[in-house]
Amino acid sequence: MKKYLLLLPVLLLVLAFTGPNFYPIDGYERTGIARLAQLQKIVKDSIKYTRIPAGAYLKTEDIKLRLTSKNDSASSYMTEDPELQKKISGLFYGLDASYSISVMDMSDTTNLKYAARNETRGYQPGSVGKLAILLAMFDQLEKLCPNDWGARESLLKHKKVKGGPFAVYDHHTIPLYDIEQDKLTRRTAREDDVFSLYEWIDHMVAVSNNGAASVVYREALLLKVFGEKYFTLTDEEAMKWFKETDRKEISDLAFEVVNQPLRDLGITEDEWRLGGFFTNGAERYVSRQGGSIGSPKGLMKFLVNIEQGKAVDSLSSLEMKRIMYQTERRIRYAQSKTLDSAAVYFKSGSFYKCDRSKGACGDYAGNVFNYMNSVIIVEHPGGGPKYIVCLMTNVLRKNSASDHMYLAGRIDKALQESNTGQ
Numbered sequence: 001m002k003k004y005l006l007l008l009p010v011l012l013l014v015l016a017f018t019g020p021n022f023y024p025i026d027g028y029e030r031t032g033i034a035r036l037a038q039l040q041k042i043v044k045d046s047i048k049y050t051r052i053p054a055g056a057y058l059k060t061e062d063i064k065l066r067l068t069s070k071n072d073s074a075s076s077y078m079t080e081d082p083e084l085q086k087k088i089s090g091l092f093y094g095l096d097a098s099y100s101i102s103v104m105d106m107s108d109t110t111n112l113k114y115a116a117r118n119e120t121r122g123y124q125p126g127s128v129g130k131l132a133i134l135l136a137m138f139d140q141l142e143k144l145c146p147n148d149w150g151a152r153e154s155l156l157k158h159k160k161v162k163g164g165p166f167a168v169y170d171h172h173t174i175p176l177y178d179i180e181q182d183k184l185t186r187r188t189a190r191e192d193d194v195f196s197l198y199e200w201i202d203h204m205v206a207v208s209n210n211g212a213a214s215v216v217y218r219e220a221l222l223l224k225v226f227g228e229k230y231f232t233l234t235d236e237e238a239m240k241w242f243k244e245t246d247r248k249e250i251s252d253l254a255f256e257v258v259n260q261p262l263r264d265l266g267i268t269e270d271e272w273r274l275g276g277f278f279t280n281g282a283e284r285y286v287s288r289q290g291g292s293i294g295s296p297k298g299l300m301k302f303l304v305n306i307e308q309g310k311a312v313d314s315l316s317s318l319e320m321k322r323i324m325y326q327t328e329r330r331i332r333y334a335q336s337k338t339l340d341s342a343a344v345y346f347k348s349g350s351f352y353k354c355d356r357s358k359g360a361c362g363d364y365a366g367n368v369f370n371y372m373n374s375v376i377i378v379e380h381p382g383g384g385p386k387y388i389v390c391l392m393t394n395v396l397r398k399n400s401a402s403d404h405m406y407l408a409g410r411i412d413k414a415l416q417e418s419n420t421g422q
Contacts, residue, residue, distance in 0.1 A: 271298025
């Protein structure tokens with residue numbers, strides 16, 4: 001495998017000249033994600049920037065995994081703490097069963113506290129499902145380069161792939177920063193877009209672009225199929241494989257690639273599974289297999305495994321946590337002002353459907369179903385609380401973004417009180 005690395009720029013030279021400033025804002029040199037170069041320039045030039053709050057400026061070395069001393073299964077730590085359970089349950093009086101939540105207080109890692117409400121109920125996860133694709137990518141990278149983290153990083157930074165039909169269509173825009181012109185533009189992804197794996201991943205997580213999600217999913221699948229040949233695989237060779245391979249074989253492999261890593265973490269099929277790609281362009285080549293489903297319990301297991309360093313391995317877990325660190329605009333749950341000074345590692349997702357014959361409905365306010373989901377790791381500075389929340393709702397005819405933001409403040413207050421003995 002080492003011989004293939006000669007075909008890529010040497011990662012060690014990059015690392016040798018990269019100093020710790022702000023991550024992921026300083027991550028441009030290490031990852032090549034262009035939008036970070038603009039943020040790095042803003043910080044360096046002390047330019048006022050109100051798009052992100054104070055909690056979005058952590059240094060690289062400050063982002064750590066909190067539960068590496070916990071070696072048991074994630075589920076073993078998910079036993080209700082009576083005091084915390086009482087506080088969390090009290091926040092939902094008067095709300096219907098469409099609100100489901102799991103909360104893990106990690107402030108004292110020697111005494112984890114857990115609370116939940118309808119934690120096993122299944123929801124369409126929407127864009128939260130993109131975290132399963134993130135896991136799949138790092139799982140395949142580990143299989144390709146099991147003892148060489150540098151090779152995995154180098155591939156993520158230097159392997160450029162074309163979006164092709166998998167990248168379309170999606171209304172979510174992606175940020176495009178021209179470093180020489182110092183100009184940022186935003187537009188939807190196109191078939192002729194070429195980005196590195198790191199950039200496609202950033203587009204998938206930071207701005208939740210569906211086209212990027214399908215491209216990253218595709219590349220995880222190609223890693224499994226081609227192994228070491230992936231280092232030199234061209235876009236033309238990749239598309240040739242999709243066109244000439246039996247559709248069922250492709251679909252079976254795709255389902256395995258994205259779902260088996262979840263099973264390896266002890267997450268059952270009913271707790272979280274991904275049924276297919278995120279764009280119509282991708283579904284021209286790969287069939288869906290059943291529906292997607294997620295639950296607060298399954299998503300909590302995933303985030304606990306991340307914090308334990310058990311999601312693939314410790315370096316992969318840490319890198320996935322860094323990728324979830326929000327330096328794009330915070331939305332929904334993460335937009336709560338109570339979290340402004342906190343570091344947040346966040347993903348949100350929605351999925352809704354309208355039937356005009358059934359009355360009022362609109363964007364993010366479906367009257368057939370109206371899923372909105374938020375998963376977040378919150379780390380307040382100093383002695384403030386550190387915790388995980390997985391919130392899933394299906395409130396019809398209402399954009400639940402404000403409810404998520406309101407609940408974020410109340411949950412944060414409950415955790416603050418829990419850790420000050422109130």
